[in-house]
Amino acid sequence: MKVVDVAVGVIKRDQEVYISKRSDALHQGGKWEFPGGKQEVNETPTQALIRELKEEIGIEVTQALDYMLIEHDYGDKRVRLHIQVVDSFEGEPAHLEGQISRWVHIAQLSDYEFPAANVEIVKKLQADYL
Template identity: 60%
Template structure:
């Protein structure tokens, strides 16, 4: 089975994280997520993260650091999530593709419905911050 590499941005400002909601018709639709997307061929994780976040939520990433790596098998597809922490960026993030978005306090993230692969990200955010 082919593994899909996905660049994911955990966008942090003070004690809040910016999240968006997946469209109902998408894989894992209706769930909240950290914005990002597939890493294209000939693209680094950093380039993919910056490109996806500009396209999806309109921010220009100034600095990013590796936060964690998650491999998850959904049964119908395997993903490798490259989680990047973004705490320096330009512009106010918003849903550029019509998706719902919001800032959420780190301690409240666990109250929202996320894909299974994202649970480890929330746990690490809670323990680190």
């Protein structure tokens, strides 16, 4: 089974991170996620993240720091998540593709339902920043 490489951005400002709700029509639809998207051929995870965040939420990333790597098998799909913390950017995040999105305090992330592959990100953020 093919592994899909995904660039994931934890957009962080003070003690809050920016999350959005996946469209019900998508894989893992209706759950919350950190913005990002699939890495294209000949693209590094950082290049993919910069492109995706500009397309999806309209920000210009000025700094992205490698945070963690997660490989997860959903049974019908395998993903490799390249997670980076983005705490330096220009513009104000706003979902350009119509999804519901919001800033959430790191302590409150546990109140939201994330895809299984994202649960470790929430745990690590809460361990590192609370």
